[in-house]
Amino acid sequence: MTSLLRQGEGLITNPHHVILVLGALQLVPLHHLTPTVYQSAFLAVHEALFAIIQCHPQVMLNAAPSFLNVFYRLVASIMQEGRQRGDSDTDGDVYLQCSRLIERMYSHIAATAESFTTLSAFMVAQYVTELQKVTLRPDVKLHLTEGIYRILDLCVEQDIKFLTAGLQMGVREVFNELYSSYTHYHKAQRQGEDKYTV
Incomplete structure (x- = not known):
């Protein structure tokens, strides 16, 4: 499926076919898998999403909500798999690699902002809702946080308000903490870089 998607709009001319692919990706199991099987399922879904965002820009204008539903499944699953555990974690590299891919996908989503700008607050809300449920391993959390910072870059003042x-009490606290670190570390650094570039 992914190799077909990579052929782009020259081969798949009907946008509905890409939306059908997104529907199929919703059904790929991501829970209760061994690390090796999880990694291959995760990579398959991620690569298909990456092919869609790279090779089917016209579809993305209408299919952004469907795309985000599939991507959200990846985010939620890596938050479950990448949570801190008491036992020694021998499979950490699998989940760390997957968290890097999530960070990269957030960057690609932010780069195609016209499809996702109106959904950026929704993406942040989904992220903090999941984050409130788990304690992530620091290395996994670092990549996910860097990724969601890119989406916060798309949020306007009205989105933040x-x-x-709109968030529930516990989730709002998680968001406030995230937004505080975003403004302190990421936004300040980015503004410094912009000033330096000018």
Whole structure:
């Protein structure tokens, strides 16, 4: 499926066929798998999403919600698999690699902002809702945080107000903590880089 998608709009001319692929990706199991099977399933879904975002820009204008539903399954699954455990973690590299791919996908989503700008607050809300449920391993959390910072870059002041007012109490605290670290570390650094570039 992914190799077909990589042929781009020259081969798959009907946008509905790409939306059918997104529907099929929703059904790929990502829970209760061994690390090796999890990694191959995760990579297969990620590569298909990557092919869609790279090779089917016209579809993305209408299919962004479907795309995000599939991507959210990847985010939620890596948060479950990448949580801190009491036992020694021999499979950490699998989950660390997957968290790097999530960070990369957030960057690609942010780069195609016209499809996702209106959904950026929604993406942040999904992220902090999942984050409130787990304690992530620091190395996994680092990549996911860097990724969600890119989506926060798309959020306008109205989005931030919406998130602050609309999230439930515990989730709002997680968001406030995330937004505070975003403004302190990422936003300040980015503004410094912009100033330096000018």
